[in-house]
Amino acid sequence: MWQRVAGAGWRILLAVGLVCGVGLLPWLTRTDPAYTVLKARSAEREPTPEVLADIRRQLGIDGGPLHVLTGWLGGLVRGDAGRSWISGADVLPDVTRALGVSLLLMGVALLVAVLTAGLICARTLRLGARRRLGGRRGGGSLSAVLASLPEFLVASVLATVVGVQLGWLPALGWYGPQWTLLPALALGLPAGAVLGRLLDDLLPGAFGEPWALAAAARGLTGRSIARQALRRCVPALLPNFGLFVVGLTGGAVAVEQVFDIPGLGRTTLQAALAQDLPVLQSGTLALVLLAGLATGATRVAARLLTGPALRDGALSSLHRPAPPAGGLLPLLYGALLLAVVGFGLTRDPLALDTGQRLRAPSLDHPFGTDALGRDLLARVGHGALDTLALAAAISAAALLAGVLLGLVPRVSAPLVDTVNSVPPVLVALLVTAVAGSGAATPALAVGAVAWAPLAAHTSSLLRQERATLHITATKGLGAGPVHLLRHELLPAVVPPVLRHALLRLPGVALALASLGFLGLGAQPPSPEWGLLLAENQPYAERAPWAVLAPAAVLALLGALAVSAAGGLRRRPTRSSPRQTDAAGQRPVAEAEREPAGFGAR
Template identity: 50%
Template sequence: MPPALRHFDRPTVLVVVSRVITVAAVVVVVGLLPLLSDRDPAQSILRARSAERDITPQALDAIRDDLGLQGGPVSTFGHWLGGVLSGDPGRSWISGEPVLSPAVSALGVSLTLMACALVVAVVVAALLVVPTVRDGLAGRPRRGSGASAVALTSVPEFLWAAMLLVVGAVWLSLPAYGWNGPTQALLPALALGLPAGGLLGRLLSDAVATTFTEHWVTTWSVAGFSSGAIIRAVLRRAVAGLMPQIGLVMVGLTAGAVAVEEVFAIPGLGRQLLDDARAQDLPALQIGIVLLLGVSVVLGVMAEVVRRGLLGRARRLGSLPMAQNVFATAGAARAVPAVAVGLLAVVVAGGMARDPLATSRARLAAPSWSHPFGTDAVGRDVLARVAHGAWHSIGVGVVVLVAALVIGLVVGMLAHLGRGPIEVFNALPPVLVGLVVAGVAGPSTSGAAVAVVIASWAPLAAHTAALIDEQRSMPYVRVLPALGAGRVRIMWETVLPAVLPAVVRHAALRLPGVVLALAALGFLGLGSAPPQPDWGLILADGIPVVERAPWVVLGPLVSLIALSVAATGLAGCQSVRRRRTTGSKASVSAE
């Protein structure tokens, strides 16, 4: 093999092939949107350009001739693909202007906002991991309840945006609307960065706690290494396994900022894509998705390069240390989820006997004995709507999450072949996927569920792939083939059982986000529709009046946080019990 090609080993080639095939497949789907949709683009364009003009065959034919649609969707795709490759992806079907320059400008705004939000997320994650580091240095590595991280993650971005808008614009007189550069990024960056920081903080706390159980930490402590040196080494070891997650969070900040950009009137790519999809301006929508795909691939490559650099020779030589996976479990780790479950049960039991659709003259009434959570803007009992919405929101959310978890585990086990789909699909926010699904199959709860599954499995698959890669590098796993164990047996009996608890905990932490993603699609008319009781819809309905009647959002928000704390807390207790019952078996396998 020529020296210039020696570094292109088989795994590298598989990763590149995976990325190329996935991006190509998604680009083909994007380019064939006119063929997949059952709507006539010419009618949408005619309505957008002139609402008063009669829709006649002659008018529609004139639009098709003007835009080159007479040849059919396949011909349109070929024309569009040629334009993309030549740097001219076409003109807007609505305004007639070139679509590339506005998309690039909007992407620059979104990337700036993403960078500011990432700073916020890193600061929040660092603050959340401090107690774990302190306990590890004291020789008591443990996983706490993570209630603070869960609470931050449970509050949706659009609700953070609404609350920060009230606090910043009304109380503190800070600039809140529009975009004049990074000086106006404070409030939207907080709205995006706080939930992301909570997620990263929880994942990093788990990784740091696990790292502190590895034997080398004890060796370093006995050898007299300073606390600072141990902390730096532990963080390097822990962050390496989370680099794919950090890369995906960065992409998610760019692709998922639709609601925040909408609330703060920021001309970013997310908001622009939402407007383009609503107007069915396919040229603008297509180039926006292509740009997001490019960003996702670049960030995915950067995250992998950093991860390999952090692990260094240990990954190549198979000398990664092995954790003991024994933790001192705090009492709060059991008490907090139990309290959360009890609170959620009380809320559901107290509101199931009430009518969630009945209205009264007591609009925006404050909490009282007759209405413990108050009433909304049309006089409906908020407690009744929260209780009845629990069955729908949690039920559909659990089904979606299980499907995403299964897909994530399967794709994560594909190793290098799964890298491309993970990076690409994480760049597609649920709102955008929901718009595409609704355009093909029509709005429905099942369509919204499919859209959220498509947009939710990638982070779980990335986490699975990173953990499997590390487990395969462990000495006791590398020696198993020499003992006669096959690949399938090693995966199912040794690697997957070690990886599964952490991925399940990660999935449980995402349950509130899944529930809110479903509700957001329903609010946009792509899934559950009013007046059906749904936690996300209740929150969305309460945002316009949150300054005057904060109790409208307080009930569903507290219930959502309780759900998050209960899900992640119970998952953590279950993983600890599993470790205690399987620890001896793992030791035998290692020997």
């Protein structure tokens, strides 16, 4: 009971600290909030000292930041979030309306994500139900492409092709349910690809557990076994599913910008750019509360799905030694990526030739040219040095921080909830306010939130691994906590989290690209990939190669990450017990001799 109270108090303290930090944003930027508000209201009006003093008096900020914060918190107690500094309208109705829009979009996007994850796992489920699973995975290439496509690029292509050229669905605005389909596809496809890969990584272990083998030996249908295997694996993914819920609500800024959707992410971003403090604080508080509700719901659902086996230590480990997958694919994808980067580095990314504007791919320009006649292959190659190196460094740091913090869930869980409730765009603005703008701003912003999914995954897997039968038996033989952690828990937990980090490597690159797309990253003439996409998006209909070139390299990076992740598996040792026969399944007699574990009630 005391631990729950302490955890709730830690979450409340972090939430209050975050909201207060956001409330200090105008002063952290070392700019006068009155000047920013004046420019947002009327750019032509002269910012004389008298005018600025009058604005401070109108907004009630002449007493300083502490006065503003205490006044806003006091108003919340009375159900009053204040008035917008820009429009003068009540904040609470506007934020509530934006939250409703984002929740509707998030619901449809989650449906798309679940369907996408199901399609990616369909082959593994089918093979597992037929007892023919032998270390092969399904949906690798498809999931790599989907997970690697930037959300804003998918949104732009869908809006241009499906909405404008074909006219099948409305492309801009928000006037009814039919306006949700295109943005939901743009958000749900990449999210579903990541969830599908994580689930596809766990399913073979579930099909190899004693309960599944015994059920097959007793004649249960493959469909029933597959359904229970899904139930067995889903609890380990629910923490990350909760993170996706918040990410699809507050982190959908770029998609909301493309489709002109008045959602909470876009509202919060606009308020941050205009330093409209009441709207910014209220939007951030709504995201924090949503993160808390999503996290609590996923934890309750995980306990209900797992049942008493988690409490009684009756689970089997999903992470058994298995032959590594991948083969020559990682080498092929890696060689292709190196070839693109290598050829691009031999060219000048800044050479202008206005007579070669928007030229189609040719022998002289294999990727075509952009609107200024610059060679796209050169820009993609030189941009890879910054994008790939930065993404790899951030992913490595996030993996280390995620594993270390995941080992202490009582400390990391409230941090994960709070960090995930803040969109990377808002983090970028906070980093810019504290450290100033520059090339390091996107790296700091993405690195500040990239560890959270890995920490949630680590703590979830660790919780289930500690409830396994072999850990209970090892404890009974006198093993101490250090031995268990070093020889049992970490070898079982680190490989899947490492594969997860590799799967998120393209996502880190995409987050950097998204900040560049929104103008918060690198600035021209830098060839950073996000900036390339932003610069060439207006010409996507006339010169699609200008957008497809960096997008294709991102997809290639995703394919490399997925195939390399398949090779990071625990190899069976000679001392390991025999777990599978040549067909990829354990002998029936052995399965019948062992307890049913997860299936027992």
